[in-house]
Structures are given as structure tokens and as C-alpha cells.
Amino acid sequence: MGPGHALLQPTADQRARALELRSLLTQAVPTPSPPGLLLSGGLDTSVVAEIAQGRGLREALTVIASEDAPDRPFAREVAGRLGLSHHEIVTDLPGLLEDLPAVVRVLATFDPMELRNSVVVARGLREARRLGIPEVLTGDGADELFAGYSFLWSLPPATLRDRLDRMAAGMRFSSFPLGQALGVKVRAPFLDPRVVAFAAGLGREDLVGSRDGTTMGKVLLRFAFPEVPAVWRRKDPIEVGSGSTRLPEFFRERMAPRAFVAAQDRIRREDGVAIRDAEHLAYYRVFREVFSDHPPVRRGGPDPCPHCGFELPDLSSDFCVTCGAWPARRPPPPGPAGPGPPDL
Numbered sequence: 001m002g003p004g005h006a007l008l009q010p011t012a013d014q015r016a017r018a019l020e021l022r023s024l025l026t027q028a029v030p031t032p033s034p035p036g037l038l039l040s041g042g043l044d045t046s047v048v049a050e051i052a053q054g055r056g057l058r059e060a061l062t063v064i065a066s067e068d069a070p071d072r073p074f075a076r077e078v079a080g081r082l083g084l085s086h087h088e089i090v091t092d093l094p095g096l097l098e099d100l101p102a103v104v105r106v107l108a109t110f111d112p113m114e115l116r117n118s119v120v121v122a123r124g125l126r127e128a129r130r131l132g133i134p135e136v137l138t139g140d141g142a143d144e145l146f147a148g149y150s151f152l153w154s155l156p157p158a159t160l161r162d163r164l165d166r167m168a169a170g171m172r173f174s175s176f177p178l179g180q181a182l183g184v185k186v187r188a189p190f191l192d193p194r195v196v197a198f199a200a201g202l203g204r205e206d207l208v209g210s211r212d213g214t215t216m217g218k219v220l221l222r223f224a225f226p227e228v229p230a231v232w233r234r235k236d237p238i239e240v241g242s243g244s245t246r247l248p249e250f251f252r253e254r255m256a257p258r259a260f261v262a263a264q265d266r267i268r269r270e271d272g273v274a275i276r277d278a279e280h281l282a283y284y285r286v287f288r289e290v291f292s293d294h295p296p297v298r299r300g301g302p303d304p305c306p307h308c309g310f311e312l313p314d315l316s317s318d319f320c321v322t323c324g325a326w327p328a329r330r331p332p333p334p335g336p337a338g339p340g341p342p343d344l
Contacts, residue, residue, distance in 0.1 A: 041074025111324025
């Protein structure tokens, strides 16, 4: 056991908090459990599977958009270990994009990161409906509550806590509106109010740590469920785990640079929208087609995104949920160098 590993051995206080977290999450999964689970094989969905197994969970669904998708072996291991019927929804990128217009309509966005992840979720939910699974569990919320994202790990403790609190206050997950549109109910145990309140009281030592020289988040959650196969798996976002992360390259290869620049210039001139790359352009074209009659979000209001003109979610937001721009606010004009002349 190396010194890095020793850094992630729980203290006595952490063992107590881990037991409390385990108890809260166990209570957050209903009995009987929903029969289905969107399973990536990562820590979050593995924890949910561990609790729900034996309570009515029978089916696990994993979307695979490339042969080397990282989720595949982990999801297989979890499903096999727990005796779940495992449905691998194997597709390619063109097949995955069949769900794009419906996802754009439901989410009212052309943000590439959102759509890259959400078409995967939509495909899993659509398969659940086809199989007659009326309700599914997800791992939504764990990364936002327990610092699963790598951009958080270098923040000082106070800044980390503030960022997590703001993330928790603004959490939104595409699985819920997509499930509603498809007639599949979505349940996310990590969003249980008791779990959210517990996570709000955690300090950096419970959230970020180092194991074998590798920094990772969700430390206390890992301590709480040491038996899950993915307990030390790195965080892979949906797009990486499923293989949809290749979509930017897919669109770039199908768009001549000169044609892209011409389209980019025309859209900026005619629509006032800044298009960043070929993938963004493809999604914007679907957005325009889906909402050809009227835009789903107000434009030109008191708080518009400077990159697309659509209204930002609220006055505190610096991310545009419509086009995906960040930061989505113009910097304030510089103030005067000093006091002006006296009034005369």
C-alpha cells in the first residue's frame, strides 16, 4: 500500500459520517424499487444498484455508442454481480443522433455538451419504454453534491464549498424532462432532500482526496460503499463513458472548413448567434428547424446571453443553457480612474 493510498483511509469521524451517508441513501431508494436503472457502471449508479438490488430492481440499461466505450465492462460487472437483466443498447453515432430532434425539442437547447450527454440518456429511456419499464433510477446529483467534477478539486476549501452550494441550488438534469416526454418516471436517490442537506455540511476533506497519486472527488461516498466494483473508478461523464464524446470529430469530418466559416458568418449576421464549431452548427440547425414557428426562449429581454441573445436563466447565472456559452455575461465597463470634476 503506497502513501497515496493511505491518504484515503477514513478517520474515525469520516467512518461515522460515511455510515450516516449510507443510511440516508439507503432510505432514499424506495421499497419496492423502480424496476429499471440507467447503469453506467460508475460509482454513482453502482451505489444505487447496490441499494436497489433485492428491492425490486430487475433491469439495467447501458447505452454503448462505440465499441471501446469505457462504461461497457464496468456496467457488465455490476449487472452480473447483482443478477440484473442487462440491456446493452448498442448503436453508432448516426443511430444515436436519431433522438436529437426530440431531445432538442424537450430541452430547448443547442448546447453541445448538454446534447452530447442527453441523447445518450434519451436512448436509454426510450429503450426502457420499449421494454415496458415504467420507472427507472439514475445516479443524477452525486457529482454536484460530492465534488465529482475535476474542475472543483483544486479550489480552496471555502471556494469549493461556495461553488458546490451554488451548483446544488441550480441543479437541473435532462433525465427528468426527457423521461416525462417519453412516459418513463425517473427517480434520483441522490436528490433526496435529506441527502442534499447532508452533503451541504461536508468539508473539503470529505469531498476531495488522493489515492495512489491520483486526485479524485466523492471521497466520503467511496468510503460509504467500499463493496461496489467501481469504488475507485475515475469520473467519466456520460459522453465519455458511452462513446458519444466522438461527436465533435464526427461533425467536423463532415463539414468543409470553408462551408463552416460561411455558415458561421451568415448566422452571426442574420441571427445574432455565435457558432463555435461544426458540432455547434449542426445542433443549431436542428434547433432552428424544431422551433421554426417560434423560439422556445425569449430573446432580447433584460438579461440576454451576449453570444446568442436568448435570456439567461437568472440574474446570478453566468452559463447560457440555450447555446452553452460560458461565461455568458459581458464584463462590466471599467469604472472611472478617480473622482470626476465637481458639479457646477
